[in-house]
């Protein structure tokens with residue numbers, strides 16, 4: 001059985017760890033928009049994938065919904081600094097991304113990203129992988145051991161920390177990726193289909209984890225699973241054909257549906273907006 005520390009009897013202890021370690025600036029709980037995305041355009045060659053994306057996000061869980069090919073991953077890659085847009089602007093807590101310059105490296109230290117898939121040296125140990133991620137994000141060396149300990153505990157991989165990555169299951173590997181994404185205590189945490197391939201219990205544990213960290217981060221999650229919406233979302237962003245089609249709360253999405261309840265209502269609301277399930 002896989003149980004995140006946050007979901008078990010040691011919850012209070014972990015909350016204390018989180019409070020000490022996941023504290024952010026005075027913007028916490030102030031409700032102001034921390035991530036500002038303005039008029040982003042992005043093309044692969046001549047193919048325009050993001051047409052004109054503008055979006056303001058506050059602390060909390062923000063779910064990107066959209067059918068296959070809508071542009072969710074491409075937008076996440078822009079927010080993670082991996083795709084340089086053709087035009088437009090992104091600011092995190094007022095600080096602009098200026099792709100290719102030193103100041104963008106400074107902003108990106110405050111961004112954690114779990115891509116859909118990631119490469120890794122198979123023999124590298126889990127703890128080495130986390131330390132490497134910390135080094136990439138320029139975590140001061142005096143803090144690496146403590147940060148590694150906290151994130152490995154959060155994803156329940158402490159006991160596997162000295163094992164090679166190649167020995168992990170798919171779900172465990174995603175949890176190692178999540179630990180790496182969180183090691184620098186990012187203000188913006190980008191998770192691209194983090195629950196894909198997780199079993200129901202792992203998914204519940206992941207929801208628990210996000211519910212704990214979302215108060216002090218802008219968490220952006222791309223998902224196809226309405227269970228994720230039901231469990232996590234405070235704010236939904238529906239993306240279609242490279243543009244933001246709709247934003248609102250799950251309750252507002254349900255209002256788009258006609259008389260349905262539960263997950264069926266979320267699905268019907270989404271279909272009313274897009275004309276097809278994600």
Ligand SMILES: Nc1ncnc2c1ncn2[C@@H]1O[C@H](COP(=O)(O)OP(=O)(O)OP(=O)(O)O)[C@@H](O)[C@H]1O
Pocket residue numbers: 044047049066067068069070071072073074075
């Ligand atoms: N490297 C690439 N080169 C060319 N086109 C690409 C590339 N990556 C993505 N695309 C195209 O960009 C569009 C948006 O893709 P993207 O992966 O952002 O969508 P998505 O909403 O994340 O889809 P999914 O839900 O299937 O992951 C698609 O038409 C896709 O074919």
